[in-house]
Amino acid sequence: MNLTIMTFAAAAGLALATAAPAEAATKTWTLRDWTFSGGGAASGCYDYDAETDAFSAINIVTTAGSIRGGDTYVKAVSPSTASLPDFLGADTGGPGFSGDPRLIVSLAAEMTNLGGLIALNLTVGDTFRSEGICAIANCGGAASRRLLVAGSVVSAVPLPAPAFLLVAALAGLGFAARRRSAC
Structure with missing residues (x-):
């Protein structure tokens, strides 16, 4: 009987250990x-898939300060990357991106699908941590620019797989049972 229970427990543990947790990319x-700088803040969120290097569901709002008013950002500019998100606001109707609001950010590390907390890289040049208005059609240069002076991005960190926790618990119970029978 004891062998049957141990065999069943081992089979259940093996089945659960090979099952991967459901985790969205x-x-x-x-x-x-x-x-x-000059006042104002930014808030909001966006989705990022590190496997495809794709941004979606962008909803970022900036508030007014002494340098410029606030804007809403809803799309990413190509080539945005895992460590250099580049966002555009509403199309103002100018040629290309000319006149459109732009928010470009340098992160201290690349975003991954593992989540975590990543600070803004505040040691890079002004171009890579600022909000402004695209001066020309390809968005080179920026007018009315203000700099980001603080902040980070945060995403939930996945929990360990339940299978790992079950196997660890079974191993602990097995160790305790073996120790108990040794006396």
């Missing part, structure tokens, strides 16, 4: 404590 990243 796309992670939602939330802006945390973003502030600009």
Whole structure:
């Protein structure tokens, strides 16, 4: 009987250990404590899939400060990357991106599908941590630019797979049972 229970427990543990937890590839990243020189802040979130290097569901709002008013950002500019998100606001009707609001951010590390907390890279040049208006059609240069001076992005970190926890618990019970029978 004891052998049957142990065999069943081992088979159940093996089955659960090989099952992977359901984890979405796309992670939602939330802006945390973003502030600009001259006042104003940014808040909101966006989805990022590190496997496809794709941004979606962008919803970022900036508030007015002494340098410029606020804007809403809803799309990513290509080539946005895991460590250099580049967002555009509403199309103002100018040629190309000319006149459109732009928010470009340099992160201290690349975003991954594992989530976590990543600070803004505040040591890069002004171009890569600013909000402004695209000066020309390809969005080179920016007018009315203000700099990001603080902030980070955060995303939920996946929990360990339940199978790992079950196997660890069974191993602990097995060790305790073996120790008990040794006396």
